[in-house]
Amino acid sequence: MIELKNVHLAYSAAGRSIPVLSGASLSVAKGESVAIIGPSGSGKTSLLLVLTGLETPDSGSVIFDGLELHAQSNDARADLRRDKIGIVFQNFHLIPSLTACENVALPLDIAGSDNARVRAAELLERVGLGHRKDHYPNAMSGGERQRVALARALIHQPALMVADEPTGNLDNQTGDAVADLLFKLNQENDATLILVTHDPALAARCQRQVRLHEGQLNLVQA
Secondary structure, three states, rough: OEEEEEEEEEEEOOOOOEEEEEEEEEOOOOOOEEEOOOOOOOOOHHHHHHHHOOOOOOEEEEEEEEEEHOOOOOHHHHHHHHHHHEEEOOOOOOOOOHHHHHHHHHHHHHHHOOOOHHHHHHHHHHHHOHOOOOOOHHOHHHHHHHHHHHHHHHOOOOOOOEEEOOOOOOHHHHHHHHHHHHHHHHHHOOOOOEEEEOOOOHHHHOOOEEEEEEEEEEEOOO
């Protein structure tokens, strides 16, 4: 489904080049679940941005569903994310002027779906927010906004689900319910799941754990 080949990425700060990825390689099969672990600041979020075409590496390649991701135009990459990739950001990226239901329905609205609001309301019920569907993000807690962001990422039943600390802002009970939904969709839809987490219990639910250390990815032995 997706393959990272010898990817290098560095950022410039105060006139210095700071390496983030240094020859990172990873291959993830269709329907597989993989946890990316590692200390804060190791580049896990940058890795997810590269995997989804939101960040361009300095060298190396990302092959998604047979396509060289960064050889595509910006519009083509945006279309791929709209149609095949669901991303749960750590800082939500909800649109303040839209209700929870409207935020969740947005990917289907853009795609021209006729039943976007109905499907959005159903998915909000599944994440325990049916009663909040008409509320705006600024009237919600961090945990509620996280669940709205999750529902928005999953509404188009993506082939690849990517989540950055999907349970980090949730209490234990809600976090477990959200994790259950992610793995349920992973299994039901044969969707690939890649998640970044500091939660050992959540990482252990994945088929593989990979540690990002000094810019490279290494399999964590069971």
